[in-house]
Amino acid sequence: MYLPVMLNTEGKKIVVIGGGSVALEKIQKLINFDARVEAVSLNFLPSLLEMGPKVQCRVSPYHKDHITNAFLVISATNDALVNRQVYEDCRALHILCNVVDQPDLCDVVFTSALKRGQLIFSVSTSGQSPILGQKIIGKLKEEYDESWEEKIKLLGAIRTIFKEMERDSVKRNKMLRAIIYKDTETLRRILEKLTINGG
Ligand SMILES: C[C@@]1(CC(=O)O)C2=NC(=C\c3[nH]c(c(CCC(=O)O)c3CC(=O)O)Cc3[nH]c(c(CC(=O)O)c3CCC(=O)O)/C=C3\N/C(=C\2)[C@@H](CCC(=O)O)[C@]3(C)CC(=O)O)/[C@H]1CCC(=O)O
Ligand SMILES: NC(=O)c1ccc[n+]([C@@H]2O[C@H](COP(=O)([O-])OP(=O)(O)OC[C@H]3O[C@@H](n4cnc5c(N)ncnc54)[C@H](O)[C@@H]3O)[C@@H](O)[C@H]2O)c1
Structure with a gap:
């Protein structure tokens, strides 16, 4: 079961492991909601390196030390063992974790969202059909314009x-x-x- 809540990420450390297109998507979402991100990866897409002061990129293999004091960790590597290690480290350190596309390794799942200033819509299908969530948000986009x-x-x-x-x-x-x-x-x-x- 997932409880719908809004996370206050202001001033909190959010760590993303991985620097490919999936990490990019998540980081764009985080930035859109004003979060500050520390990213750790063996390599980064150029666009990630150019995202400005809100995204700090560290070229390195993942290590537990990278997530110390994190509020939330998102693992988006292409290495299943690393993703599982990140999840286990988060458990040991009591840190909220999202391993993309792996609900069994998630305390927190991403939703389809629409932001109109401080009016925020967030749709989850509890993992059943992310595309349906996307479609519903698409409809809300028309009804709730800028x-x-x-x-x-x-x-x-x-x-x-x-x-x-x-x-x-x-x-x-x-x-x-x-x-x-x-x-x-x-x-x-x-x-x-x-x-x-x-x-
Ligand atoms: C909402 C959104 C947010 C985001 O990702 O940021 C999101 N998935 C999106 C799109 C999307 N994801 C997938 C497809 C391909 C089509 C398909 O398979 O359906 C598409 C469509 C596309 O890409 O167009 C594949 C997929 N996703 C998950 C699995 C694993 C599984 O089902 O077991 C697999 C199979 C992987 C495989 O094939 O192995 C799991 C999760 N995906 C979630 C979120 C969480 C539950 C959300 C909810 O409750 O509805 C959860 C549980 C965990 C998480 O990742 O947080 C984003 C919408 C974009 C947006 O609106 O911005
Ligand atoms: N691209 C997609 O559309 C898509 C869709 C659904 C699922 N996925 C899955 O999501 C994962 C990520 O996808 P992607 O397209 O971003 O992959 P990618 O290969 O582009 O990126 C993976 C990133 O993980 C980093 N990485 C690997 N091992 C690491 C380690 N030990 N420490 C730190 N960083 C490490 C790599 O340097 C790379 O930047 C893959 O497992 C993929 O199968 C991808």
């Missing part, structure tokens, strides 16, 4: 003011429910009014 990046910010700002303004949680919930599907312009105006009235 305008949601601003909308979610506005909703957050309005909610913060409502929390100050209305102590009665039943009334506050009603107010919050009334605004969630307003268009961006209306939300901007509501926030402007609240800000002027508050200040």
